[in-house]
Amino acid sequence: MRALTWQGTNNVRVDTVADPEILNSRDAILRVTSTAICGSDLHLYDGVIPTLMPGDVLGHEFMGVVEEVGPKSTLKKGQRVVVPFTIACGSCYFCLKQQYAACDNSNPVKNQEISEKLYGHAMSGLFGYSHMTGGYPGGQAEYVRVPFSDVGPIVIPDGLEDDKVLFLSDILPTGWMAAENAAIEPGDIVAVFGCGPVGLFCIESAIVMGAETVIAIDHHQHRLELARNLGAKVIDFTETVVGDALMEMTGGIGPDAVIDAVGMEAHGFAPDIVLEIVKQKIGPGADRGHALREAISAVRKGGRVSIPGVYGGYLDKFPLGAMMEKGLEIRTGQTHVQRYSQMLLDKIGKGELDTTFLISHHLPLEQAADGYKNFHDNQNEWTKVVLKP
Amino acid sequence: MKEDKSNAFALGAAAAVLAAGAGVAARAGLAKRQAKHPPDDAPGRTAKRENFGGYEVVGHAVTINRPRHELYAFWRDFENLQRFMENVERIQPTGEDRAVWTIKAPAGQTVDVETHVVEDRPDELIAWRSVEGSDIDAEGRVHFRDAGERGTIVEAIIAYKPPAGPVGKMIAKLFQREPNIQGRQELKRFKMLMETGEIAVANAEQDEKEKA
16 A cells, blocks of 8 residues: 655655554554644654654544454444544553543553653553554555554544544644643633644634633744634734733733643654753743743743643753742643544534634645645645645 | 572562562561661562572562453463463463473573462462473462452562573573563553453564464
8 A cells, every 4th residue: 555654854755565454353444535744743754753663654643434344343344434543442440531542551562661661651552653652553544554443433424524523533632632631711811822733723622611812822924813713812922022921911910721732842752852952942042842931931820731732851941930839730641532532523513613724735645745844844834734545 | 409499498588578468588588688777568579689589580560450350260271371471482281280381582492391380379369380300490479459440450470590501591591681571561461461352563563472
């Protein structure tokens, strides 16, 4: 089959690779109909995530039609499904607490060693996201193998086209969970740092949850415009002193909750890289840790800090003092996608959530490498790329 | 023979130190080596010291969300162990409570170890030991304890001492290939198999064993 493969830093290409096969009894094979490039795929593209190997198939946002099932899959051939990027067994201690991204049983044991060493515990398997998270081939391909297909995939009713439901795989529940982690109450003022796809879905979710005002911070004009279209007030951090503006726009109180939808992003996953880059860039420069520090400084006393942005290693100069003295609550984590699938699908079906507004480009899978390059280099115009195998 | 006896004693002490509810002898052994402080409540295998009477000791605990009796029954049928133990090619029962373990060795070779069950408390504990004259002097114990809604805590401990000489060296090399990690990984595979009915595998090239 054809699939997008990682070959090295800033080097991906569509290649012919082996077809997936059923390996365990709960597996299913999908024929992929739509798959997106995620902002976090750009970490892989930039080569900053360890344990990625040349030839690895990328992609963790995908959906498709069931082509083949193992004897214990509950799916049926021909069903249209969206697949969560977190692979979860559904029966371990963590899955039963609906903490699917912490599943004990989906990351092959040898692959668990890396995160166990780095974090003290191994995390769940993820599709197409390095060998640290399992080494599972991703969905930017014609076909993909889905383990635990009786737990993750959600069947899509006829009449909902791919673009409306594809983002149930990752960024929509990620934005929703981030807003939930911000414990938004009606009347709240919420600041969202970063207007990438996750930030935009945070804004949309916060508004649905009853936030009175959402203030969005970015520098890409088109992305700020998308935020404004959702009903947010916007701050361009290249023109405005963000901390001052947030204080003035909230009458001197500060936002009730802040959401860091920036993360360390392309600046690194490996502890040494993170340390180096952060140390180099401390100061007035806009390094990625800067957004989190600014968010913690801006949030009101006793406020909430939600961090959907990806961090992988160590962050220097973390404002622990502000966090303790101001009595902040911090919540974060990889998304427990399976917890939100049905609820969000219902909201999409009822028209309460629009997910299509941020798609800027559709490309055939064969042009995926161009998609990566443009999504990476021209973030203002290329807000979201959907690939069609 | 004399030496064997002292080994057996040392092993018993080491294993007891590691087991839950360690015996008096074990506590004495521990206290003697940590003269500065009274013993704490942590399992002996997490001690900073590494010497257990000349035995290498590997042990880990894992929580498995299945009933105790089910896990015990699966383990008690020794042939099942080869499904998740990567270094074990097969386990062949040779009589009541006896089995021959065929363990993978470097260069495609194998080592056979015959064991017999020395303690068996249904749904609680299984302990086995290599028979006299084995290439590897080894003992294993696995405990099953209720953990409420979390399921069952399974604690497995292996203590072993290879003989001197070239065969011993080869075996030592085989077993010291990060035995701690090996042991932990095997318990994780056991957990996967019990909780999900399968062992996670990312692609067809991964170890056949992981497919179970």
